[in-house]
Amino acid sequence: MRRFTTKILISISLILSVFCSVAAELDFYLPKEKFDSNIPTPESVLGYQVGDWHVRHDQLVLYFKTLAKNSDRVSVKVIGKSHEQRELLQVIITSAEHQKKLDVIQQQHIARLSKSSKPSAKKSPLIVNLNYSVHGDEPSGSNASLLVAYYLAASNNPEVLSYLDNMVILLDPSLNPDGLSRFAQWANQHKGQNLNADPNNREHVQDWIRGRVNHYWFDLNRDWLLLQHPESQARIEQYHLWRPNVLTDHHEMGTNSTFFFQPGISSRKNPFTPDKNVELTKRLAMFHAKAFDQQNQLYFTEEAFDDFYAGKGSTYPDLHGSIGILFEQASSRGHLQESVNGLLDFPTTIKHQIMASFSTLEGSLVNKTDLLDFQYDFAQEYKKLAKKADHVGYVLSEKQDKTRFNKLLTLLQKHDIQVYPITKNTEVNGHKYSKQDSVYVPLEQPQMRLIQSIFSDRQSFNDNTFYDVSSWNLAMAFNITYDKVDSKRLVTLADKQWHKPNKQMINLTDSYSYAIDWADYQAPALTYALLNADFKVRAALKPFTAVTPAGSKKFAAGTMLINAGLQNDDWLVSFKRIVNEFNVPVSSISSGLTTSGIDLGSRNMMVVNKPNVLIVGGFGTNSYEVGETWYLLDKQLGFSPTIIEKRWLTNTDFDKYTHIIMTDGNYSKADENLLLKLKIWTQNGGVLWSQKRAALWLANNDVLQTTTLSQREMNQRFNKSELNYGDMERIAGKQRIAGAFFNMELDLSHPLAFGFSKPLLPVFKNRTDLLMDGTKPFSNVAKYTKSPLLAGYADKTNVTTIGQATGLVAHKYGKGVVVGMTDNPNFRSIMYGTNKLLFNALFLGSAVEAK
Numbered sequence: 074m075r076r077f078t079t080k081i082l083i084s085i086s087l088i089l090s091v092f093c094s095v096a097a098e099l100d101f102y103l104p105k106e107k108f109d110s111n112i113p114t115p116e117s118v119l120g121y122q123v124g125d126w127h128v129r130h131d132q133l134v135l136y137f138k139t140l141a142k143n144s145d146r147v148s149v150k151v152i153g154k155s156h157e158q159r160e161l162l163q164v165i166i167t168s169a170e171h172q173k174k175l176d177v178i179q180q181q182h183i184a185r186l187s188k189s190s191k192p193s194a195k196k197s198p199l200i201v202n203l204n205y206s207v208h209g210d211e212p213s214g215s216n217a218s219l220l221v222a223y224y225l226a227a228s229n230n231p232e233v234l235s236y237l238d239n240m241v242i243l244l245d246p247s248l249n250p251d252g253l254s255r256f257a258q259w260a261n262q263h264k265g266q267n268l269n270a271d272p273n274n275r276e277h278v279q280d281w282i283r284g285r286v287n288h289y290w291f292d293l294n295r296d297w298l299l300l301q302h303p304e305s306q307a308r309i310e311q312y313h314l315w316r317p318n319v320l321t322d323h324h325e326m327g328t329n330s331t332f333f334f335q336p337g338i339s340s341r342k343n344p345f346t347p348d349k350n351v352e353l354t355k356r357l358a359m360f361h362a363k364a365f366d367q368q369n370q371l372y373f374t375e376e377a378f379d380d381f382y383a384g385k386g387s388t389y390p391d392l393h394g395s396i397g398i399l400f401e402q403a404s405s406r407g408h409l410q411e412s413v414n415g416l417l418d419f420p421t422t423i424k425h426q427i428m429a430s431f432s433t434l435e436g437s438l439v440n441k442t443d444l445l446d447f448q449y450d451f452a453q454e455y456k457k458l459a460k461k462a463d464h465v466g467y468v469l470s471e472k473q474d475k476t477r478f479n480k481l482l483t484l485l486q487k488h489d490i491q492v493y494p495i496t497k498n499t500e501v502n503g504h505k506y507s508k509q510d511s512v513y514v515p516l517e518q519p520q521m522r523l524i525q526s527i528f529s530d531r532q533s534f535n536d537n538t539f540y541d542v543s544s545w546n547l548a549m550a551f552n553i554t555y556d557k558v559d560s561k562r563l564v565t566l567a568d569k570q571w572h573k574p575n576k577q578m579i580n581l582t583d584s585y586s587y588a589i590d591w592a593d594y595q596a597p598a599l600t601y602a603l604l605n606a607d608f609k610v611r612a613a614l615k616p617f618t619a620v621t622p623a624g625s626k627k628f629a630a631g632t633m634l635i636n637a638g639l640q641n642d643d644w645l646v647s648f649k650r651i652v653n654e655f656n657v658p659v660s661s662i663s664s665g666l667t668t669s670g671i672d673l674g675s676r677n678m679m680v681v682n683k684p685n686v687l688i689v690g691g692f693g694t695n696s697y698e699v700g701e702t703w704y705l706l707d708k709q710l711g712f713s714p715t716i717i718e719k720r721w722l723t724n725t726d727f728d729k730y731t732h733i734i735m736t737d738g739n740y741s742k743a744d745e746n747l748l749l750k751l752k753i754w755t756q757n758g759g760v761l762w763s764q765k766r767a768a769l770w771l772a773n774n775d776v777l778q779t780t781t782l783s784q785r786e787m788n789q790r791f792n793k794s795e796l797n798y799g800d801m802e803r804i805a806g807k808q809r810i811a812g813a814f815f816n817m818e819l820d821l822s823h824p825l826a827f828g829f830s831k832p833l834l835p836v837f838k839n840r841t842d843l844l845m846d847g848t849k850p851f852s853n854v855a856k857y858t859k860s861p862l863l864a865g866y867a868d869k870t871n872v873t874t875i876g877q878a879t880g881l882v883a884h885k886y887g888k889g890v891v892v893g894m895t896d897n898p899n900f901r902s903i904m905y906g907t908n909k910l911l912f913n914a915l916f917l918g919s920a921v922e923a924k
């Protein structure tokens with residue numbers, strides 16, 4: 074028995090909460106072999122053995138760069154930087170021979186996918202991509218990556234040499250460097266000379282912002298499809314350059330668990346993942362099982378963790394002919410922790426990730442030909458599948474807001490999806506698509522399965538229990554009109570693919586007034602920039618028609634006006650500069666007298682003030698939603714809101730804030746003092762935005778005037794009396810809305826709906842708490858349609874009730890305004906369609922005048 078294991082056994086008889094320092098030797102992790110002494114061990118660079126401390130990202134970078142310098146099997150590329158400017162590494166491990174011609178190997182690997190007949194797999198290296206710790210507080214993966222790379226560089230074992238000869242191993246040691254660093258700091262700063270295994274110890278209980286998430290508190294393992302963060306953008310670019318055959322995704326789960334590897338639950342795979350993928354995953358699983366059996370370690374498969382949402386690391390590859398494998402190790406969450414299986418120490422968790430990495434390499438090598446053939450067949454299959462499909466592609470259109478449209482099309486292209494302009498106007502399913510404003514995404518292209526998944530409006534599934542969202546329809550997220558096209562005759566395509574138009578310089582001549590088109594996604598950012606530079610801005614609360622150099626033009630309510638007569642001296646130069654930093658349509662108006670509608674000096678031209686926003690954060694609030702709101706204002710509007718933890722709010726002076734945003738969270742009787750302060754501040758003129766359970770809390774405390782139905786009450790609508798114990802999970806799946814799109818109808822005359830050009834708006838829902846009916850006249854800004862489900866899974870009982878509910882309520886409260894939204898308009902920062910509702914509250918909220 075190894076020295077280390079013996080130590081653990083002895084210690085179990087000692088007092089559990091105090092444990093001497095765990096020190097593992099190299100042979101605890103790796104086979105006893107004679108290693109190449111020219112290759113630096115991690116210990117020689119870090120100054121301690123792997124597992125003694127939690128490695129920081131800068132130490133990882135130092136080790137891998139040192140390794141690359143000393144080994145001709147290893148090279149390192151910096152593929153990007155995290156938000157906090159940490160380097161994102163791609164470590165490439167293969168034979169010295171292959172290292173010399175990586176470019177050729179990469180190009181040949183991609184080229185073989187489009188060959189007209191199946192190329193031989195014999196001479197093609199297999200591409201295996203090992204990915205560690207996308208969740209920063211699941212650090213066994215990143216710490217294991219050091220030893221995986223060391224072993225591949227230093228061993229001369231024939232098996233290792235065979236891996237190097239037959240594979241290119243792309244190793245990403247740390248998918249979320251900012252989160253990993255946050256957690257490493259936390260775990261290390263609480264480590265004493267004697268380890269403390271008590272789960273209650275501060276080391277094992279993280280702060281409100283955990284290491285799991287990235288800089289802006291996002292879960293990067295939901296961003297593979299959405300690509301809103303630099304970490305995912307860099308990774309997906311490399312993914313498409315290399316198209317790995319196998320991709321591993323190393324995580325951790327609860328401390329009391331064991332070890333999990335895929336395949337997961339067969340009924341919960343993505344419907345567009347081919348069955349052959351599951352078969353190959355099973356074949357690889359035999360190798361993981363063998364490795365864990367040999368070490369007498371427990372594990373499980375085919376349970377938990379669905380493989381459905383295309384934005385996860387183990388699912389995205391499945392839609393590309395790769396085999397994505399999820400690994401989940403029970404977490405020591407710190408250096409040592411008590412568990413139902415005895416003491417779980419950090420080195421053991423690292424060792425398991427090393428074992429899974431090598432069982433992957435072993436299984437991949439044995440199945441090399443089948444993996445390469447499968448990927449080739451997958452890449453070719455679209456031709457046959459496209460012929461069988463009931464449609465030929467999708468047509469998409471957006472007339473008013475080019476910024477939002479271009480963002481969606483650019484995102485599709487980042488996933489290697491071909492998008493074409495259309496050259497003739499057309500009509501599909503009764504919707505008109507003009508050639509100026511529309512594009513076409515043909516189904517017959519290699520990314521067919523991903524495309525179908527992105528535009529899917531499926532509402533029924535084999536298994537209705539979802540671990541994550543059940544829809545990610547990007548056209549709905551961006552509120553873009555789209556239709557399935559069932560015949561190629563309906564569209565005429567341009568020869569070349571769509572490309573993002575170049576930024577147009579706007580040449581403004583001296584004029585009486587300038588009008589900013591509020592329909593554009595960037596109009597709020599431009600407005601903020603102007604307010605921040607002390608410009609006087611007015612918002613038209615009613616539409617008007619005025620004369621512009623291009624002729625008479627209609628301006629919608631919500632148009633922002635910069636009137637020459639109100640500005641400071643020498644304003645025009647800085648106005649032109651700011652306008653050209655954005656890409657928003659701005660028109661010159663030569664007279665205050667309009668041809669119809671309100672004049673420019675009208676009382677319906679509201680003064681717009683610069684928002685100063687407070688976001689309620691801290692324990693008791695949903696950190697994802699707070700992070701999403703912070704990110705939205707910071708990235709899309711250009712300012713940093715003030716986030717204050719709930720527990721400090723009763724000591725905070727609210728007076729300087731114009732807006733307070735409350736995301737979903739637990740608000741209860743304990744928050745009574747906060748409630749009182751919020752009431753007084755709103756009555757004095759503040760604009761209070763609340764979403765999900767914050768809105769229900771305000772409604773139940775007579776601030777927001779609306780009836781409610783809580784998630785608990787919704788759950789009670791399901792009859793459970795006749796059910797068996799075994800039905801528990803299934804009924805919970807029916808009660809829950811894990812994430813689906815619903816249709817809302819906006820009152821377009823309401824200030825909070827300005828900038829929207831059509832009344833129907835898809836909104837993303839992942840809780841069933843409902844605002845039922847705003848009881849003040851004119852306060853229901855948006856209501857769900859009668860049959861509101863657009864895409865994803867929701868049980869009929871829920872859908873029917875939601876069809877009677879309201880989506881957005883706003884009314885005057887004293888001199889201020891209170892707004893409640895049933896849903897989160899900023900989910901995963903991809904809801905470009907509903908973002909505008911919050912933008913409107915920030916710039917037009919004080920226009921709400923319901924009496």
Ligand SMILES: [Zn+2]
Nearest residue numbers: 208211324325
């Ligand atoms: Zn995880």
